[in-house]
Amino acid sequence: MTLRALDSMLQKYESLYSCYDETFLGRHEPRPHYANLVERLRELSAEDLNSHQHAADVAFLNQGITFTVYGDGEGTERTFPFDLLPRIVTGQEWNHIESGLKQRLHALNLFLHDIYHEGRVFRDKVIPYQMVASSKHYRREMRDVDVPHNIYVVICGTDLIRMPSGSFAVLEDNLRVPSGVSYMLANRQVAKNVFPRLFHNYGVRPVDRYGQVLLSKLQSLVPHIENPTIVLMTPGVYNSAYYEHTFLARQMGIQLVEGRDLLVHDGYVYMRTTSGLKKVDVIYRRVDDDFLDSLIFRPDTQLGVNGLFNAYRQGNVALANAIGTGVADDKAIYAYVPSLIKYYLGEDPILESVETYLLEDDVQRQHVLQNIDKLVIKAVGESGGYGLLIGPASTREQQQEFIRAVEANPRGYIAQPTISLSIAPCFVDNQIESRHIDLRPFVLYGSDGATIVPGGLTRVALRKGSLVVNSSQGGGSKDTWVLYE
Amino acid sequence: MNSNQPMLSRVADSLFWMSRYLERAENTSRQLDVYLNLNIDIASSMEEQRRLNRLIDSLTLPPEDMPQDHPLFTLTFDISNASSIIALITGARENARQVREQLSSEMWMQINKLHLHLRSTVVDSVWEAFPHDYYLQVRDGSHLFQGITDATMNHNQGWHFIQLGRFIERSIALLNLLDVHFDNEHLKRGEEISTLRYFELIGTLKSVTAFEAYTKVYSANVQSSWIIEFLLFNREFPRSLRFCVEAIQSSLNALEEMSDRARNSRLYRLAGRLQSQLSYDEIEDIHSLHDYLDNIKQQIYRIHDNLYHTYITYPIETAL
Numbered sequence: 001m002t003l004r005a006l007d008s009m010l011q012k013y014e015s016l017y018s019c020y021d022e023t024f025l026g027r028h029e030p031r032p033h034y035a036n037l038v039e040r041l042r043e044l045s046a047e048d049l050n051s052h053q054h055a056a057d058v059a060f061l062n063q064g065i066t067f068t069v070y071g072d073g074e075g076t077e078r079t080f081p082f083d084l085l086p087r088i089v090t091g092q093e094w095n096h097i098e099s100g101l102k103q104r105l106h107a108l109n110l111f112l113h114d115i116y117h118e119g120r121v122f123r124d125k126v127i128p129y130q131m132v133a134s135s136k137h138y139r140r141e142m143r144d145v146d147v148p149h150n151i152y153v154v155i156c157g158t159d160l161i162r163m164p165s166g167s168f169a170v171l172e173d174n175l176r177v178p179s180g181v182s183y184m185l186a187n188r189q190v191a192k193n194v195f196p197r198l199f200h201n202y203g204v205r206p207v208d209r210y211g212q213v214l215l216s217k218l219q220s221l222v223p224h225i226e227n228p229t230i231v232l233m234t235p236g237v238y239n240s241a242y243y244e245h246t247f248l249a250r251q252m253g254i255q256l257v258e259g260r261d262l263l264v265h266d267g268y269v270y271m272r273t274t275s276g277l278k279k280v281d282v283i284y285r286r287v288d289d290d291f292l293d294s295l296i297f298r299p300d301t302q303l304g305v306n307g308l309f310n311a312y313r314q315g316n317v318a319l320a321n322a323i324g325t326g327v328a329d330d331k332a333i334y335a336y337v338p339s340l341i342k343y344y345l346g347e348d349p350i351l352e353s354v355e356t357y358l359l360e361d362d363v364q365r366q367h368v369l370q371n372i373d374k375l376v377i378k379a380v381g382e383s384g385g386y387g388l389l390i391g392p393a394s395t396r397e398q399q400q401e402f403i404r405a406v407e408a409n410p411r412g413y414i415a416q417p418t419i420s421l422s423i424a425p426c427f428v429d430n431q432i433e434s435r436h437i438d439l440r441p442f443v444l445y446g447s448d449g450a451t452i453v454p455g456g457l458t459r460v461a462l463r464k465g466s467l468v469v470n471s472s473q474g475g476g477s478k479d480t481w482v483l484y485e
Numbered sequence: 486m487n488s489n490q491p492m493l494s495r496v497a498d499s500l501f502w503m504s505r506y507l508e509r510a511e512n513t514s515r516q517l518d519v520y521l522n523l524n525i526d527i528a529s530s531m532e533e534q535r536r537l538n539r540l541i542d543s544l545t546l547p548p549e550d551m552p553q554d555h556p557l558f559t560l561t562f563d564i565s566n567a568s569s570i571i572a573l574i575t576g577a578r579e580n581a582r583q584v585r586e587q588l589s590s591e592m593w594m595q596i597n598k599l600h601l602h603l604r605s606t607v608v609d610s611v612w613e614a615f616p617h618d619y620y621l622q623v624r625d626g627s628h629l630f631q632g633i634t635d636a637t638m639n640h641n642q643g644w645h646f647i648q649l650g651r652f653i654e655r656s657i658a659l660l661n662l663l664d665v666h667f668d669n670e671h672l673k674r675g676e677e678i679s680t681l682r683y684f685e686l687i688g689t690l691k692s693v694t695a696f697e698a699y700t701k702v703y704s705a706n707v708q709s710s711w712i713i714e715f716l717l718f719n720r721e722f723p724r725s726l727r728f729c730v731e732a733i734q735s736s737l738n739a740l741e742e743m744s745d746r747a748r749n750s751r752l753y754r755l756a757g758r759l760q761s762q763l764s765y766d767e768i769e770d771i772h773s774l775h776d777y778l779d780n781i782k783q784q785i786y787r788i789h790d791n792l793y794h795t796y797i798t799y800p801i802e803t804a805l
Contacts, residue, residue: 063590064582147598237583247588257588261493265800273491274642274796275744 005040009432010311010425016434019420020162022087033090033163033483040198041085046430050082052194053427056082059193065186067240067471078223080183083426086191087437087458088481094454095158097168097441098261098453100351103341105156105443108175108328110344112152115141116324123215126343127336135333136325137176138382139289145245145313147322148221149447154320155214155284156443157181157457160351162422169311169352170337171438174383175321175329177286180457181442182244183477185251188455191479201402205314206453210442211251213453216283218252221318228281231255231271234260235287235303245286257286264307268319282318289323312442331414332358355417359410361439368415369406372399377406385470392418393467421467424478426460438469439480454482492642492744494797496584500643503580504650507596510573512658514577516540517557517570518620519688526684536685543692544568561616562608570623574600578695589637592630599626642743645736649792652736656729656785657662659716660778662692669774673711683707693724701736714768726781727763734760744796752791759784 015021017094057079060066066077069074085332089097107308112122115132132138157178159171188207192199208451234245249256261271261282266475270277285292287327293302293308311317327333335356338349357364357375368375370389380386383438389402405415412430421436428435439454458478520540537556544560546552550568552559555663563569567576578600585593603623613621631651638644641796663693668691678686686707690696695716703711719725741753759781771777 061601062594062598064585064593066605237579242582250586255491256584261495265801270751271491272494274494274497274740275491275743276799277801278491448618 003437006038006432009046012431012433013425016420016423018387019164020166021434021437022162022424022437023423028230033088033485034204036198036326037086037088037195038216040195041432047370049427050430053084056190057086059190060186060442063186063241064472065182065241066243073247080471081460081462082187082190083435083460083462083476083478084191084194085425085427085432086195086479086481087424087439088483089439091483093168096203096277098452098454099445100168100170100349101156101158101348101441101452103345103347104158104170104173104337105153105183107341107344107451108156108173108337109150109152109445111340112325112328113147113150113323114344115327116403117144123341124343126339131332132327133331133337135327136412137289137324138328139324139327140392141309142322142324146315146322147154148315148318148484149446151445153328154217154221154321154445156445158443160441161354161419162439163352164420166422167352168439168463169354171354172331172383173329173337174440175325176383177288177321178440178442179241179479180440180459180471181246182247184270184442184453184455184457184480187457187477187479191481199481203484204483205484207453207455209454211248213250213444214248214284215254217444217448217451218284218318220446221320222281223447225281229255229278230282230284231257231280233257233259233283233285233287235259235291239286242284248284254284259302259304262305262308264305264311266317267307267311267314269305269308269311273284279318282320284320289326293320306460319462325391326381328383329383331356331378332411333379335414342375352416354419357415359406359413359415364415365406365410367483369403369441372403372415374418376418377402377413377415379413380411385468385475388468390418390467393465418467421461421469424458424460426462426476426478428462435464435466436467436469437478455480492587494614496587496643497646498793498797499580499584500587500646501650503577503596504647506573506577506652507624507630507704508629508654509658510570510577511624512655513568513573514570514620514623515694516543516561516662516692518644519600519692521557521616521683522691523688527681528743530734531682539665543662545661556603557616558612561619562612570620571603574603574623574626576707584643587643589633591633591637595626595630595633599623599661601625603634629657629749642740644726645740645743647681648732648736652732653785653789655724656733657725659693659724659729660782660785662689662773662780663713663716667713667774671713671768672768672774674708674710676709678707679692686712695722697720698722701730710768714757718766718768720764727760730756730760730763730785733785737792740796742761752788755784755788756790 006195009029013022023030025031060079060082066079111121153261155178157174157180160168163169172425182205218230219228231254232245232249234242234256245256257271257347263270269278269280287303290298291303293304293306295306296309313356335358338353339346341349341448355447357368359365375391389398421438423434424437426435427434437458437460439456439458441452444451459481460476460478461467462467463474463478496757520536523536546568546593550566552566556634559566559569563568564571564575566572578596581588581596606619617618687696690699690712699712699715702715718728722728738758753789
């Protein structure tokens, strides 16, 4: 193959000046750590890439690596679109990300313990009590409940974006039931098949140990129990992330249970097995707080286990993540995280945050409402790309709708400047085009500290020009290669 | 590590039904295929109608699944009919999906691929061409799944629940088939076999893929009483009743050991009694074929109920 084949594939590739280009420095001139990949692409034709793409799609479909799209009948299974071209992160960039994320999660765990216990952070006026207590995910029931080793968040998926300057910034934390890690692992398998030699020579750090590390973190919650029974609790087969639940249960060799498999007797949790009832010690739950125990939280659900909260409060079962962690990923509280890091650790935040307007403040709200066509408005308690207005891409009606919503409930929304996520090349319709991407690494936290498997889920906004990367909103993903060097 | 890992009751339930649905799909496809084949050999609309009635009776469809206009087409492709092959395969796959972390990846891939393939088949063109290939794919797919299951899954409790689902379904389908195709007349030796009858009998054997196995024991000489004897009491043929019951008994014994808990022994008594009955009964002992078959069917239902009561739907107070 020749230079020209690649050039013709790249015809539609647009480098946008307003955002950081992950791959290219100038027109078709790759950054040093992408040089080998681009070199390899020169050897491939569009047909080659197409047949790889087809093989990858079939592999995902046959393995049933799918998610469920809500809102059309009983839920349709779709594969999560996979883009062939890997996203590459240098060792130096990764070290920065890793230390930043560890610092952040450490502070957030201290913050959660504090707000559910003595509340020093309120007395010292770092954050108003009202701000925390009014959060949709604050759980009053957790006041003075002691959780094992004071670890609230065992699994965290933090969304990072790359600013136009090239530095990484935290866009949001997911501290409740973050998902996507199975795609990180599945993408790696496929990418290895597509670029075996390239992968081998690139010096990519492995991600395969994720299941093992997670299991050890879960075990570390109950060091006093020999051979603890650990289970993964799923809402069931109609949950959008059901594939991931089965995948992780199998990776860890633990039982995948539903609420109906569990029962509470005398303050202990049991699962119903063919050998009778068996006591459960740790639950990695992928069920939201609201659905865990209908005696305490939402009464109209059967996904959970009646009495679970009681067993939890007595310390007879450990939950990962703890109940009530969502308060720390509230998008308004996000604005305080840099000061929380400073307050709890006495350190400056390693990772940048995105400037955030709190709409309860009259001055900030006025500014935001006047400039709504330039800003992003987000509902504070939502995730998955729902409850989101991207000002520059919105219609007048949508803006009016959000203005009304903000005025009715200013605590329910925040605003941020519209940031153009960095772009990377993607194989789309026989061409290599640029698309916006982000990065979600997964941080695991146990009594022995934090561990991050070197990698993450690189999400791609597959619709041209779109800034929304969520799977439910037309997003796809790429394998993420974190290099040793 | 403890080799007797506990298994969730719900998982046992799903594996059992995954296996039953798949077995039923295989059985249905074989019977429909035989029916279409016989119609090619002997074209007589009166015979065809009778044969169709027998087919429907032998499948023992619940009233709501009784096909109206195009019975064969409906029983093959109509996803809204719970007894159609496509609905049964979907049911098997849906059960597999609920417990997929318990299956080997190879098993899941196979049943998922079979399901995707059958769902994506262009119905009309298959139907016009001749659906034999379609039925063959169902059977091959099911056989492959069973082979993969035996070769890749731990032969643990889950595997035994899969065995139980398969053999309970298979024995009930066989009892229904015999009940529809034979009556007391056929218990006698020395039957005169007309050409039409010959084709029908071969068809019955082929409905349970028994023709070749039968000829190895009885030669190509086809007699109703020998067929009944073969399908009820032969010990080696994997679709005979006796074979099925022995498989059921051996899986129940294995489960008792693996679930290491002292259990009510009724389940094992029921299976043991039926197994020994089938090892000692002879065709001469049968006076009313229908009653005999029905009695055995009731025994199998009781085994099924006790299986559920012991492992899956037990009351909590008995298990603390």
